[in-house]
Amino acid sequence: MMMLVTSQESRDPEFGLAVLGQFRLLQGLNLLRIPRASQRLLAFLALRGRIVERAALAGALWPEASELHAYCSLRAALSRLQGTARMALATSQFELGLAEGVTVDIHHAKALARRLLDPAVPPVPGDLGSSAVVALSADLLPDWYDDWVLVEAEDWRQLRLHALEALAGHLTAAGRFGEAAGAARAAVRGEPLRETSHAALIRVFLAEGNVSEAVREFTSYRALLRDELGLEPTPRLRGLIQNARNTNAPVTPVPYR
Numbered sequence: 260m261m262m263l264v265t266s267q268e269s270r271d272p273e274f275g276l277a278v279l280g281q282f283r284l285l286q287g288l289n290l291l292r293i294p295r296a297s298q299r300l301l302a303f304l305a306l307r308g309r310i311v312e313r314a315a316l317a318g319a320l321w322p323e324a325s326e327l328h329a330y331c332s333l334r335a336a337l338s339r340l341q342g343t344a345r346m347a348l349a350t351s352q353f354e355l356g357l358a359e360g361v362t363v364d365i366h367h368a369k370a371l372a373r374r375l376l377d378p379a380v381p382p383v384p385g386d387l388g389s390s391a392v393v394a395l396s397a398d399l400l401p402d403w404y405d406d407w408v409l410v411e412a413e414d415w416r417q418l419r420l421h422a423l424e425a426l427a428g429h430l431t432a433a434g435r436f437g438e439a440a441g442a443a444r445a446a447v448r449g450e451p452l453r454e455t456s457h458a459a460l461i462r463v464f465l466a467e468g469n470v471s472e473a474v475r476e477f478t479s480y481r482a483l484l485r486d487e488l489g490l491e492p493t494p495r496l497r498g499l500i501q502n503a504r505n506t507n508a509p510v511t512p513v514p515y516r
Contacts, residue, residue: 274347274361276305279368279397284344291344296336300355301347302400305363306411310349310356319407365415368394372422375429382429388438391426395419396445420449420456427459436467452487454480458496470503 277283282298284291293301299320304311317329324332340348349358357363371394374386396419399412423446430439443460450456457480464473477492477500484490491497 274358275364276301276347276357276361277364278302278305278400279364279394280401282400284347286343293344294336294339296332297340297344299405300333300336300340301357302403303407304348304355304357305365306407308363308366310354312354314353316355320405322406364394365399368397369415369418371395372418375422375425387426387429387433387435389441392423392438392442392445395423395426395442396449416449420446420453423449424455424459427463431463431466436463439463439466451483454484454493454496458499461496461499465499465503473503474500 273287275283275285277285282293282302284293284298284301300316303316303320313330313333314326317333318326320336321329321332337348347358347361349356371386371391374380375382375391399415400408401412403412423442427439427443427446430436430442440460440463443456443463446453446456447460457476461473461476464470464476477496481492484492
């Protein structure tokens with residue numbers, strides 16, 4: 260049975276654990292100083308989102324070490340997590356996890372992304388706007404190079420780029436073109452060579468009747484693609500611009516897939 264490490268459960272502080280942009284552990288509004296080894300421990304538990312056996316945790320965090328040294332490193336990381344910060348953990352003899360009630364930013368961001376991508380669920384007003392763009396724009400633990408971080412970071416990158424493109428589409432359909440452009444530009448910044456992100460931005464411009472902006476974006480992307488990869492945009496993207504040039508009229512937003 261998991262036991263929360265605290266002397267009085269009713270006085271447990273509220274913790275917020277952030278892994279997007281950079282690692283942060285907050286108690287309310289107070290930023291807690293956490294040693295790097297302890298950061299890795301908390302981040303691993305946050306990304307797993309469940310209770311983890313100590314043996315598996317030690318092996319994942321110190322894969323090159325012997326079993327004995329990995330266990331010693333885990334004990335050291337736990338011992339350095341002192342004071343209030345220790346209360347963010349739930350522990351038993353054989354398992355570790357985050358304490359109940361610890362919020363993790365990426366869990367909320369992933370839920371937002373999945374809602375935006377679900378065609379069966381109309382977006383609620385709270386999911387549309389600048390706060391959603393911010394939540395979907397941050398990389399997962401940048402400058403961390405552990406294998407378990409890199410795998411999770413790539414999964415999150417793909418999810419958030421798709422969600423930003425979908426957000427741009429939702430905002431365009433609602434006639435909120437400035438916010439839609441912001442969402443599409445955030446996707447472009449996340450991966451400058453990704454055609455669907457540029458297509459999302461071009462569709463925003465076309466929907467509001469700014470054909471010149473759409474052509475300028477297409478021309479810029481085509482030059483980047485040629486310079487970096489020696490490739491041309493797909494016929495679908497070229498056709499989008501050609502149709503706009505021919506009709507010179509606002510385009511009804513539809514998914515670019």
